[in-house]
Amino acid sequence: MRVALFVTCVNDTLFPGTGKAVVRLLERLGCTVDFPMEQTCCGQMHFNTGYRADALPLARRFVTAFGGHDAVVVPSGSCAAMVREWYPSLGVTPPGGVFELSEFLVDVLGVTDVGAYFPHTVTYHPTCHSLRSLKVGSRPLDLLSAVRGLTLVPLGGAEECCGFGGTFSLKNTAVSAAMCADKVRGVLDTGAEVLCAADNSCLMHIGGALSRQRTGVRVMHLAEILASTEEDPS
């Protein structure tokens, strides 16, 4: 199956490892991955901060870059939600087959066991847009549960927002930090060595605090865990 990757500007610029993991994973599952070079950013930051006029050309660019593809995979819940839920309010019709990574794996490819191996204790933060906009439900957990060697421990208060919220983290620093602190406490309570999510912006926020506090807990995108194998560990 041919699939186009929308890597997202955050992953492209700051977390290329996630993009590489998606490519590795999808190719292992028999897909041919395209990466349209004219892609940049879905426009979420501008749109969410109120800059609709600036978000509009970015949305149009996305549609031009991905319009001709049957399936587009996005390793970010909030970017996928931006395209599917909010493009219409900009007057832009989103292309048909835009899937968040776990949706693509479970619904389109029909797999939950992707043949991954990751011998670590992991807890999962569902992230608000995956949870409430896309409603991906248990898909990521089903995928993680099928990973060999992986011990999945439930995160207390998992469904609570981590406090990132894009520019919210800069405009409302105190509340954002307070929410993050509670999320960090939840993560530490699990005793997990890895915090996993399907959105690197939330992970950048929680991970930034985990690292500042020298907790020793590392953060990993879902794609990186699913790409990991015995021969080629992440």
Added chain:
Amino acid sequence: MSGTFVGMPAFPEASSSAVSDAQLRHNLRKATHTIRAKRAAVVGEQPDWAALREAGAAVKDRTLRHLDVYLERLEAAVVAAGGQVHWAGDAEEANRIVVDLVKATGETEVVKVKSMATQEIDLNAALASAGIRAYETDLAELIVQLGDDWPSHILVPAIHRNRSEIREIFLKHMASWGRPAPADLKDDPRALAEAARLHLRERFLSARVGISGANFAVAETGTLVVLESEGNGRMCLTLPETLISVVGIEKLVPTWADLEVFMQLLPRSSTGERMNPYTSMWTGATEGQTFHLVLLDNGRTSVLSDEVGRQALRCIRCSACLNVCPVYERAGGHSYGSVYPGPIGAILTPQLRGLVGPLEESLPYASTLCGACYEVCPVAINIPEVLLDLRSKVVARGHRGERLAMGAARRVLDSPRWLSLAQRSAGRLRRWTPRRLPGPLSAWSDTRDVPVPPKQSFRDWWAER
């Protein structure tokens, strides 16, 4: 809207002091999580909740679409049942009407049923300046009034107080408002409630004027409806000779059949009960009583004219959105600078007042857009959608620095070539990634480490592959 909160700082400043208040954080966390769980349990047991919610939204939308018709129908029905109807365009007019009505009775004291509308217009202050003392009779409102405090929650105005603080307030201030609290008052809920009961009972028996709001107004019969938990409301509604009800024009429902939907939605969403303990309904003036209905606009018609924002008028003030909001839980109600805190306040206050100042402009940003509010709202108000729409209106009004930065970011992001140039320079300078970021970005690095840009961006890796 009310002058109560005039001069409040914008949300970011107000909330940062609230965040540092350990007692407040503890009180709010405990209270919101308890009620959140109760709500989830009773909503979960209702198999047709999704359909009820849709019906609630549809009834409200239909009512709002033909509000003019239903308002006149309500007026006619109330008048036919012996009541008098007054129309108030804004807070000032509503206050003037109520003050004049009370003055005409010759009374200098009134008892009040918990009401958001009268809080919104700051009626108590208006009455006070006319020499009329208003006594709040809802337990939580009483705590707020005795403590010379502001409400911080729609349903539980004193949610920011715990029982030992309440005991303090009772001991210190009850005496100056009437029957004092017993000197040996304990801080257990029973004792506190008993002290309040004895204090209030005197009020009910002596009051000749009662003031209320209403949860609903049924247009077809002119019936007003108040839902409450304590029974204080019922005392205020039935004992006094004159009853004045101040009701927002969006509280209408066309028929009793429509009301049925909300009688299921409201208690489960607000107190987490299957049914509330006291529901009072009255139509016009009951025998021996004078009844006045003051219909309040105060910005509502302007909200109604906004295509996206008007859904906020569906709100039945259940406060479910407050109880699930992670921002409200940490910022507390006062940070929102209005009697409407939490997610609903963040969309209602800037609409009712207009984007008139820094506080109103900051409220649409007082959310991470996590969507928990929308998920629980019994009338399906898409709060994130309204927040986003309001943000675009705030942006259209200025903020030059941010506009420049956003414009620059867009130009880079709208060009694969510029984006890749920016990525390469960040990659080359990665060793010098600062631990502390400059300007507004320092907000990030104060509590979080800064991600170090990779040597190579994804697109460069792909191109090389």
